[in-house]
Amino acid sequence: MAATTEQPRIVLERFPAGGPRGSWPAEEFAAAQRDQGTQAQVVMDLRTDQFLVVTPSSPQ
Numbered sequence: 001m002a003a004t005t006e007q008p009r010i011v012l013e014r015f016p017a018g019g020p021r022g023s024w025p026a027e028e029f030a031a032a033q034r035d036q037g038t039q040a041q042v043v044m045d046l047r048t049d050q051f052l053v054v055t056p057s058s059p060q
Contacts (some may be wrong), residue, residue: 009054012040018051028052 012033019047026042030053033040040055 009052010057011052012038013053014045014048015051015053017044017051026037026053029053 005059013026013029013031013035019025030042033055038055040053043052043054044050045052
């Protein structure tokens with residue numbers, strides 16, 4: 001098994017995975033954050049069945 005080193009991240013917002021078909025609120029929120037200069041990305045939290053919009057805890 002390969003070891004991974006994940007950098008700490010800050011969760012900006014959480015969105016339920018069961019949203020309406022054709023709706024991407026997590027992606028839209030992350031895009032708005034990137035437009036404002038925040039390094040936001042969407043990840044899936046399988047344990048809670050949510051999409052998380054996260055950013056690195058320290059500037060890169």
